[in-house]
Amino acid sequence: MKTAQVRIAILGATGYGGMELLRYLRLHPAATVAAVSSEASAGQPLAAAIPHLAGTELILQSAADVVARDDYQVAFCALPNGQAMRLAPALLERGCTVIDLSADFRLKDVGVFSQFYQLEHAAPQLLPQAVYGIPELYREQIAAARLIANPGCFPTSALLALAPLLRAGLIDPQGIIVDSKTGVSGAGRTVKDTMYLLSEANEDVMGYKIGTHRHTPEMEQQLTEAGGSEAVITFVPHLIPMTRGIYTTAYAELRRDFATADLLEIYRQTYAGSPFVHVLDEKTLPHTKWCAGSNRAFLTARVDPRTHRVTTLSVIDNLGKGMAGQAVQNMNIIHGFPETDGLDCTAVYP
């Protein structure tokens, strides 16, 4: 029984982010997808462009044609970087909630944005109102927002583990190392490089963009906010031979003596009212597979008294909690739906 319906547009429906939004929203009791865009397949039925969606009646339109419609209340932008910032002003103006899955509204500093994304920002006036959308850390701001900067997948995995420790003053914001392992789907459905071919990426690990990855300033911005002083991190992402999932191992220096049990208690308090973040006990370590196809995150940490360091271990599905699932969660909060609507599924395991 769908009451209090919200109608939705998905800009960029045929990429992995768009497909995943469609999958979650199908399970949502109060959401109806009204419009879907794709430049390459405009005019085609969605189910012709994406055969596994057989049964969907939606017809793909150009983004411009979708923006010109006025029969939806929420627009998810699952477009390449640089496009949402051009579409958002009009959408917001007519009262739409805009949830942007790209990087366009994540960085508050347009100079840093330009440096890392090689783009001039088209809507800097919107940045102050954009809320960084990790509900477990910023639920109140999100509830009041109309424009969500849906976080990057790596930052989501790292911030869930690190922000509570910085907020509690337990770790040194200058001594953080973030080592992430990601599935290949984070690169999207792209054919621009041989590196994502199964023959190349299978049975391979590659670190990449050492010290230069675009998610570095995003993490530093939020870690600085959490810790109250400037955070400088080393971030190394690694591509590994799987499709979905991010495993982030972060290392930080303790500011004072602390036991693993105390630290896990801080996690438990932070995530007490958060149905998607599961804090694992001292005997359990996470697996990315526990999140696959879901909006869940699992995390834990271990304090090593020998080295005075803490190691945090956190996992998400990069397309779930790291992208589309979190976007739907943000919509639920803004529009007053139960936070788990559309998202109350466990992992597809195995």
Next chain:
Amino acid sequence: MKTAQVRIAILGATGYGGMELLRYLRLHPAATVAAVSSEASAGQPLAAAIPHLAGTELILQSAADVVARDDYQVAFCALPNGQAMRLAPALLERGCTVIDLSADFRLKDVGVFSQFYQLEHAAPQLLPQAVYGIPELYREQIAAARLIANPGCFPTSALLALAPLLRAGLIDPQGIIVDSKTGVSGAGRTVKDTMYLLSEANEDVMGYKIGTHRHTPEMEQQLTEAGGSEAVITFVPHLIPMTRGIYTTAYAELRRDFATADLLEIYRQTYAGSPFVHVLDEKTLPHTKWCAGSNRAFLTARVDPRTHRVTTLSVIDNLGKGMAGQAVQNMNIIHGFPETDGLDCTAVYP
């Protein structure tokens, strides 16, 4: 809003079949899982034994203890072969619907059962009432049944493609070859053999049980029923390096000239009212990935006038339509729920 609730027991909740039942039933608007069994973990919370189910409050019991309860109306048996036939009589007697995911009630001939499963049948008196549970082919019998023999994964994939052609008298029941490729999860969560280790199964293909696989008599029984005369098939399953999915390529000799278009039309008519079986057109070929994590099947066929043969191509998720999804679908039909309840999700793609 869950009304007209049905309460459910899952016997064998910690194997892949049980886990998958739990995943689908969580999405079901009218089903509540009341009891779960595991011999190895009896007494433990389900969420301790299966950490990715965090949030579940259920406690595992022994199968005997679950059978001794009387607070559920449907029992799914996801146990090794030979166990459901011992538990079913008591469950049926007190009015339970029994949906057995094992092979115990699939073969009508106990002699064939004993030969292929090396087990004496403990409840042959129940075989006449057991209904072979492929809803798209036997929906009416299922609606009237209390005991469902949930089909094997390979037979499901093959029968969806072949039964309509035999019913229509288009192909020779003596000339059928079924070549299936399956993910490794069909073997269950077993540690009995090195062959399922990632190091062994990854980057490998192996055909196995050539001419002796237990699903051969099951397929022949149902193909014989569909065609009205004895079917004799060659069945070769292959283990390939993936977790989920079955791709079945079947080859059959045409009894008369027929075009691909005509054949697809027969498929479309057969599956017109079946929301989970998608018939692909002459330009589209199926992918197992289109079913992953869902109860969907995709199929098509190609007639080759050069060879007077038809090749059918059908895909399912072996744990979905090939197992737990189909089991839930059978429950829906028996208990008068919409057929898609709990199952109305698209594939987790990619």
Next chain:
Amino acid sequence: MKTAQVRIAILGATGYGGMELLRYLRLHPAATVAAVSSEASAGQPLAAAIPHLAGTELILQSAADVVARDDYQVAFCALPNGQAMRLAPALLERGCTVIDLSADFRLKDVGVFSQFYQLEHAAPQLLPQAVYGIPELYREQIAAARLIANPGCFPTSALLALAPLLRAGLIDPQGIIVDSKTGVSGAGRTVKDTMYLLSEANEDVMGYKIGTHRHTPEMEQQLTEAGGSEAVITFVPHLIPMTRGIYTTAYAELRRDFATADLLEIYRQTYAGSPFVHVLDEKTLPHTKWCAGSNRAFLTARVDPRTHRVTTLSVIDNLGKGMAGQAVQNMNIIHGFPETDGLDCTAVYP
């Protein structure tokens, strides 16, 4: 100690075929790679273009520049279809042995070639002298050849299993079905389609080019030759989520009663002097992994008296016996080296 050296050019050194030739030739006691071509990377050191070849001193040249050299005796053409037929005449004229890994010289009928490859043949006058290069079936003709049509990977796997049975008159050339499962590397290092991305091809099976694959006429040509009457086959290739390896399951109708043991004896006689083809006994089934990185093939067959059919099961590494390994083997035979030179390695297992 390298005596009786032969100097070698590899045209197309940076694709998977070229790389694999380089790998095998490095192990060859009597071969020296003198020239390597790549249009995209001409002028670069080979080890810069292909970093895992660190230590190689070779410099890439354009194919034209390599052809213009005269300091080698063997040219391997590992180029896209349609190029070797333009380069071969000049190479042969000055006395070079030409071993072509493309399809250019495989089909004797230029009409069929044009139909399947959408190319007009540029050197039809060379077709009569081109020898189809499966040493185990055509060793004598190869020994006398200067132009080798190195076979396709699927045909190699199928012909090793089927040709001996046709030669012995055991099976019906009209009733053969070839169902092959291949790793993705057969598609080359291509970025033209999303289907070869890890995110798409992983956890997926897809049959493709049903009834229209270019290797169909190649197989039929050779099966017709083997059986002495026209062979018409059904061939269905399937892409599965692995990098290397082909598993071919072929089904044929028996012409007379025959036991598995008799059939295996025919295999053993056929391959008695062939170090790379291993006939498995009645209890053993092949694995593609047993060939990975090697020039080996494993095969066996099972007769089913119930259906009067034989199922053959054969495995190769598509880049080894299915491509570069076989090419080196052909060179060895032509130039009088031991057949195992450069190829005497076992699989990289696991």
Next chain:
Amino acid sequence: MKTAQVRIAILGATGYGGMELLRYLRLHPAATVAAVSSEASAGQPLAAAIPHLAGTELILQSAADVVARDDYQVAFCALPNGQAMRLAPALLERGCTVIDLSADFRLKDVGVFSQFYQLEHAAPQLLPQAVYGIPELYREQIAAARLIANPGCFPTSALLALAPLLRAGLIDPQGIIVDSKTGVSGAGRTVKDTMYLLSEANEDVMGYKIGTHRHTPEMEQQLTEAGGSEAVITFVPHLIPMTRGIYTTAYAELRRDFATADLLEIYRQTYAGSPFVHVLDEKTLPHTKWCAGSNRAFLTARVDPRTHRVTTLSVIDNLGKGMAGQAVQNMNIIHGFPETDGLDCTAVYP
């Protein structure tokens, strides 16, 4: 032409280490495998137990029977921990070179050994003469040794990257973090745990043994030796869904300002005469795939002036340079063969 032959025994020939030794030794011009052991398959032909080795004539014996022979000069022990220390005394006594692939002789401190391996050491008197076998770091000691402690796979990958920086006094031995990603084959051919099943390990990442892994004291022992003062590290291994390969990302604090170029120059000097260790330049990052099936290592590093840290990136094949390849390399050095004998192959790529 095999002259100056050395005869070899492999104790534990049917595990992954043993198989890999057999693969490399087959390519060795001066080595003959004379004896192979397996308790489970004693009496069987090796090629029956390991079908992909078809062509080998060796017969498996028990380890005791192999030790009782006296017709070999080198014994490779590829046995579970705790066995080589019982066999080595007798082998050494009669003049054999012993190269132990287990952990038995790696730790100089028997107390630490007992603590981490839960074993009392059976031959502590041999520890002083055991040489830790990374040729690129300890070539001279190896040349003079008769007992080699072949290093662990993780330590090999980490030490190649870190030891030169500690020797040069560039990094702080107290501030090192080692984050390793390994293929599953490191766990051996074991069926003791579901975690190595393809269905479980595929599409999954799991960190494990955080702060307690047995390779931690091994790394600390050698890093302490390299730096001249006590090294204390954080080591986190991660199991990822591939068969072979280790990617180690290590993080260390700089002791003084240093540029990436300077650091790479130290690597180049350290590994100038080492054919298997390839130092990548400032623009190139390593891939595990570049080592697959070979004894090669690739490494590089990046200095981050923002954080005053260095990130090192090193890759090996865990069964190659991380195990059997390195063992053969050690034998070559001890017995005066060219260091590349049997090992002069490039990666099996892709």
